[in-house]
Amino acid sequence: MSSSTSSTAGSGEKVLVTGGAGYVGSVVAAHLLRDGYAVTVLDDLSTGHRGAVPAGAEFVEGRIQDAAKVLDGAGFTAVLHFAASSQVGESVANPEKYWTNNVAGTLALLTAMRAAGVGRLVFSSTAAVYGEPATVPITEDLPQAPTNPYGATKLAIDHTIGSYCAAYGLAATSLRYFNVAGAFGEFGERHDPESHLIPLVLRAAAGLRENVAVFGTDYPTPDGTCIRDYIHVADLAEAHLLALRHSTAGEHLICNLGNGEGFSVRQVIDTVRRVTGREVPVVEADRRAGDPAVLVASSERARKRLGWQPTRTDLDGIVADAWRFFVQAHGVEEQS
Numbered sequence: 001m002s003s004s005t006s007s008t009a010g011s012g013e014k015v016l017v018t019g020g021a022g023y024v025g026s027v028v029a030a031h032l033l034r035d036g037y038a039v040t041v042l043d044d045l046s047t048g049h050r051g052a053v054p055a056g057a058e059f060v061e062g063r064i065q066d067a068a069k070v071l072d073g074a075g076f077t078a079v080l081h082f083a084a085s086s087q088v089g090e091s092v093a094n095p096e097k098y099w100t101n102n103v104a105g106t107l108a109l110l111t112a113m114r115a116a117g118v119g120r121l122v123f124s125s126t127a128a129v130y131g132e133p134a135t136v137p138i139t140e141d142l143p144q145a146p147t148n149p150y151g152a153t154k155l156a157i158d159h160t161i162g163s164y165c166a167a168y169g170l171a172a173t174s175l176r177y178f179n180v181a182g183a184f185g186e187f188g189e190r191h192d193p194e195s196h197l198i199p200l201v202l203r204a205a206a207g208l209r210e211n212v213a214v215f216g217t218d219y220p221t222p223d224g225t226c227i228r229d230y231i232h233v234a235d236l237a238e239a240h241l242l243a244l245r246h247s248t249a250g251e252h253l254i255c256n257l258g259n260g261e262g263f264s265v266r267q268v269i270d271t272v273r274r275v276t277g278r279e280v281p282v283v284e285a286d287r288r289a290g291d292p293a294v295l296v297a298s299s300e301r302a303r304k305r306l307g308w309q310p311t312r313t314d315l316d317g318i319v320a321d322a323w324r325f326f327v328q329a330h331g332v333e334e335q336s
């Protein structure tokens with residue numbers, strides 16, 4: 001197997017990155033360019049930022065629902081599909097948005113891919129498809145029972161992709177991310193509103209919010225708070241490059257991506273205090289609806305099938321990278 005870090009791996013191959021103005025998509029687009037792919041980003045900027053599209057990528061402002069306009073006759077060989085609505089709480093309040101944007105949008109993309117003869121796909125799935133798992137670490141064959149519409153839409157898309165692989169020979173990989181964190185160079189997390197724990201704790205550390213709320217202190221975990229598996233966004237990006245190169249016509253490979261180690265909400269907050277050297281005011285709050293107590297991945301399949309080897313597994317390092325990006329993006333002054 002040749003290395004994903006080879007500068008000629010992509011050899012100018014044309015790939016479409018949907019959602020490439022977003023957090024994960026921009027980091028993967030930067031990695032694809034590094035590896036010699038010709039990258040086009042399709043993004044409607046609904047939650048993304050034009051400035052996050054890496055230099056060197058072509059940018060098309062538009063929706064995945066209109067992907068045919070971009071794909072037809074343009075010589076793309078693969079699509080990396082990140083574009084989605086992905087706020088769990090919003091999906092509970094407004095499921096129509098999620099079924100329409102995620103499921104109907106992906107169907108339009110798949111139809112456009114078939115029409116244009118684009119036979120490879122890497123899709124951003126999620127640990128949210130498992131709901132409250134019966135056992136951890138979570139393997140891909142555990143029952144899938146999402147506890148919110150967001151996870152349900154991602155599971156529906158996984159099923160759709162599977163049937164396209166079986167019937168039409170699509171070569172696809174669904175990567176089920178656990179909790180993505182960290183930053184890569186000038187690319188990092190800038191959601192508005194932000195719902196993810198690490199950037200919210202960083203905001204509190206920077207004094208840009210009064211405090212961070214700990215959602216639930218009575219979970220059946222050692223310190224009573226939820227446990228999650230945090231994966232560095234650059235390790236995640238490497239998995240996408242491997243998936244792109246290891247795909248097989250007619251096969252739908254599904255891989256969990258996490259580090260296999262869980263950290264509680266309180267441990268994350270303590271890590272931010274240690275890494276930033278700043279105070280983080282905390283308030284205890286009720287549980288957030290639909291939050292499983294413990295989500296930790298088994299990524300054995302990704303290691304075996306893709307040869308994936310995460311190298312940035314240390315939580316201090318992940319938080320340090322996120323903080324570096326945060327300081328730069330928000331103009332936070334370093335304390336002496």
Ligand SMILES: NC(=O)c1ccc[n+]([C@@H]2O[C@H](COP(=O)([O-])OP(=O)(O)OC[C@H]3O[C@@H](n4cnc5c(N)ncnc54)[C@H](O)[C@@H]3O)[C@@H](O)[C@H]2O)c1
Pocket residue numbers: 018019020021022023024025042043044045046047048049062063064065081082083084085086101105124125126127176177178179180181191
């Ligand atoms: N961040 C995580 O922790 C995490 C975990 C599991 C799965 N995921 C999945 O990974 C993907 C990327 O997540 P992210 O955190 O980078 O999100 P993000 O919101 O930063 O990026 C999504 C991008 O898709 C674009 N977009 C949304 N709908 C679109 C449409 N119809 N047409 C074109 N562009 C559209 C947005 O403008 C945005 O730039 C999503 O599919 C998400 O569900 C993320």
Ligand SMILES: O=c1ccn([C@@H]2O[C@H](COP(=O)(O)OP(=O)(O)O[C@H]3O[C@H](CO)[C@H](O)[C@H](O)[C@H]3O)[C@@H](O)[C@H]2O)c(=O)[nH]1
Pocket residue numbers: 086088126127128177178179180195196197198200212213214215216226227228265288291295
């Ligand atoms: O202000 C906050 C925000 C979060 N949390 C807690 O921190 C943990 C992590 O929460 P995030 O919102 O950062 O991440 P989630 O685990 O809820 O969800 C993320 O991971 C999921 C899979 O694990 C899905 O992929 C989803 O898309 C992605 O956002 C949870 O226990 C949550 O309750 C707090 O205590 N306070």
